[in-house]
Amino acid sequence: MRKYAVPSIMLIVFETVAVVLWQTKDNLFYLFNFSYIGISISLGTFLFIRKYQYARRIVQLLVGLYMMIYLGLIRCENMQIEGFWYYLFTGVFEAATIHYAVAKIFGPLIFGRGWCGYACWTAMVLDFLPYKVPQHPRKKLGWIRYITFSASLVFVGALFLASAGNIEKIMFWAFVIGNLLYYAVGIMLAYAFKDNRAFCKYICPITVFLKPMSYFSLFRIKCDKDKCISCGKCRKICPMNVDVTDNSRKRENGTECILCMECVKHCPKDAL
Ligand code: SF4
Ligand code: SF4
Ligand code: SF4
DSSP states (O other): OGGGHHHHHHHHHHHHHHHHHHHHHTOHHHHHHHHHHHHHHHHHHHHHHTTOTTHHHHHHHHHHHIIIIIIIIISOOOOSHHHHHHHHHHTOOSHHHHHIIIIIISTHHHHTTHHHHHTOHHHHHHTTSSOSSOSSOOOSOTTHHHHHHHHHHHHHHHHHHTTOSSHHHHHHHHHHHHHHHHHHHHHHHHHHHTOTTHHHHHTOTTHHHHHHHHTTOSSOOOOOTTTOOOOOHHHHHOTTOOOTTOOSTTOTTGGGOOOOOHHHHHOTTOOO
């Protein structure tokens, strides 16, 4: 039963968050929301342990579609970074701010960039494209993320400064248009660079939060040097170009690891 410790811990953590938020905010939605996400993630890790090939993709679809369609389109919560700024500026500690706090700011201290591997609805689509393994070396274009990050902040700040009316509606349409733009740019970049995750590596503004926090992540893929034969398969298969055989926190592209487990699955010596 010990091998099922991770899905059990995941379920307990999410249920604890669900119950605490339900009770403190007196809102049953939080119980449903975090229970659903916790059950989806635990199911995925359980299936992974059982060696089911599509375990991660199932979690991505369960969580990504729920967030995009139910929370974003039906409940009209802007879960993109603009929504985070908006709710932060208004001082409302509701779904979008809680979502950012749990998944993208403090959560990565525990589970790194698990969000990017298992829940993001942008990557959920990009991961269907043909370039699962990057075909070329990584480009030095990561600075673009700071521009998109600043643009999102300036956009929402300008709406507040201009005292724009009907801001909730603007936020809803910003969510719809922003997502369509992300998909369009992400798909174009994937084909241009022959790399499904090019958008994540160079453009995504959320990585400005995710990267520094995941540096300290509790969950990390580590290499057993006694077993490793330096075949290089893990490095070749990694969608994020992580040098996973280096156990230090400063390893190359270490803050890019999305915990997809492809390296673990392909290691011929079970060294990861
Ligand atoms: S880097 Fe951005 S787009 Fe890519 S998976 Fe993470 S949050 Fe989603
Ligand atoms: S795939 Fe396994 S054995 Fe090969 S370099 Fe990576 S960790 Fe070492
Ligand atoms: S292949 Fe391994 S090192 Fe690369 S992102 Fe996936 S889990 Fe992280």
